[in-house]
Amino acid sequence: MSIARPLSDAVADLVQSLPLRAAGFIVTLYGDAVVPRGGAVWIGTIIETCATVGISETLVRTAVSRLVASGQLEGWRRGKRSYYRLSDGAGTEFEAAGRLIYGPPEAWQWRFLHLPADTAEAEMARLERQGYARLRPQLAVGPARGPVPKGLLAFDGDPHGALDLLPGFAALGWDLAPHAQAYRDLIDRFSPLDGLVPDETAAGDGAMAMAARLLLVHAWRGALLRDPRLPAAALPADWPGHAARALFHRLYAALSPAADSHAGRSFEGANGPLPAITPAIEARMAANKDKPDQGLRGTGLRTG
Numbered sequence: 051m052s053i054a055r056p057l058s059d060a061v062a063d064l065v066q067s068l069p070l071r072a073a074g075f076i077v078t079l080y081g082d083a084v085v086p087r088g089g090a091v092w093i094g095t096i097i098e099t100c101a102t103v104g105i106s107e108t109l110v111r112t113a114v115s116r117l118v119a120s121g122q123l124e125g126w127r128r129g130k131r132s133y134y135r136l137s138d139g140a141g142t143e144f145e146a147a148g149r150l151i152y153g154p155p156e157a158w159q160w161r162f163l164h165l166p167a168d169t170a171e172a173e174m175a176r177l178e179r180q181g182y183a184r185l186r187p188q189l190a191v192g193p194a195r196g197p198v199p200k201g202l203l204a205f206d207g208d209p210h211g212a213l214d215l216l217p218g219f220a221a222l223g224w225d226l227a228p229h230a231q232a233y234r235d236l237i238d239r240f241s242p243l244d245g246l247v248p249d250e251t252a253a254g255d256g257a258m259a260m261a262a263r264l265l266l267v268h269a270w271r272g273a274l275l276r277d278p279r280l281p282a283a284a285l286p287a288d289w290p291g292h293a294a295r296a297l298f299h300r301l302y303a304a305l306s307p308a309a310d311s312h313a314g315r316s317f318e319g320a321n322g323p324l325p326a327i328t329p330a331i332e333a334r335m336a337a338n339k340d341k342p343d344q345g346l347r348g349t350g351l352r353t354g
Contacts, residue, residue: 057258060242064265065104067239072105072113077122078268080136081144083260083313086330090135092318102261133320150279151271152302153337155295158281161194164203173202181278183223191223193279213283220284230286232273233294240266243301248308256312263305270298299338306335 079099084091093114100110114134117123122140125132136144150156165173165188174184177199182192198204209216220226243262248255277291285291314326 057243057246057248057255057262060246061102061258061261061265063242064239064262068265068269070103070105070268072100072109073117075100075103075105075264075268076110076113076117077136077140077144078264078271080123080140081148082264082267083309083317084324085136085141085144086334087313087317087324087328088319089141090133090320091324092320093132093134095317096134098316099260099264102257103265128320147271147275148334150274151267152334155282156193156195156279158279159194159206159208161192161198162205163190163192163199164188165190166201169201173199183278185223209283216281216284217286220280224278224280226278226280226286229273229277230290232276233290236269236273236294237290237297239269240297240301243305244297247304250308250311256308256315259305259308260312263302263309266298266301266305270294302338303335 076096079096080089080091083099093111096114097107097110101107114123114125118125118134121137123134124137125134127133162185163177163182167188170188174182174187174190177190177192178184180192180195182190185191194204194206243266248259250256250259273291273294282289282292310326310331313324315323317324
């Protein structure tokens with residue numbers, strides 16, 4: 051039996067509760083549904099998909115123009131039709147984000163950075179945007195992700211000793227309250243979708259499943275990438291990010307068969323219809339599969 055009406059109601063409720071901007075949602079559409087299918091899509095597909103979440107054609111065209119002007123999208127015409135793809139820079143950025151969005155929690159080490167006195171304030175501001183905390187005017191601590199910034203002295207390592215003191219240490223350096231609230235909001239908004247299994251053969255279910263999945267990815271991406279993503283041992287025992295991650299993986303797996311079937315029926319690229327499934331999509335689903343409890347071990351939380 052089709053569940054198009056209940057799912058459409060859930061999508062309508064999500065649209066009402068989520069702050070959506072056309073440009074940001076379009077980038078989510080590309081990263082989640084277009085890039086794994088080759089990267090290019092007809093603007094009509096963008097317009098139709100955005101319409102399911104209440105974004106008008108006028109807003110879509112304005113946002114696409116701005117994304118092109120900012121170097122995030124590249125466009126061309128073929129006959130009377132316009133096609134767009136993510137620029138190489140934007141694609142690289144979303145690929146890195148995608149490993150966080152769809153995969154398990156990151157492996158973690160602490161990194162202490164000592165900053166030169168003459169550039170300390172500017173460097174500290176940049177590091178804080180990346181999830182670091184200020185310990186002293188010239189000393190920051192945070193995630194050991196990527197290469198050490200040029201000109202900075204770094205010490206990487208794992209904590210030893212009284213690990214039960216880590217949450218208190220983290221609370222001194224990071225204000226986790228807004229991040230915890232973002233995860234609670236995601237859980238409250240998307241929990242009504244839990245248990246819904248769209249019919250992948252029904253066109254209405256497919257369109258709404260795609261809309262729901264894009265909204266899910268958009269909300270999870272926003273909460274996750276703003277979070278400093280501290281290791282589990284440094285987080286409060288009731289950290290809602292664990293439950294939010296479990297819900298994301300569970301819903302993504304449930305919505306994807308209908309959403310991907312819809313893409314295969316309705317998404318148009320420069321060379322014709324886009325495929326429902328590609329190796330990139332299969333790899334993403336394999337990364338998502340059996341991951342709902344990742345990060346929950348030792349937290350006392352359950353996936354359901």
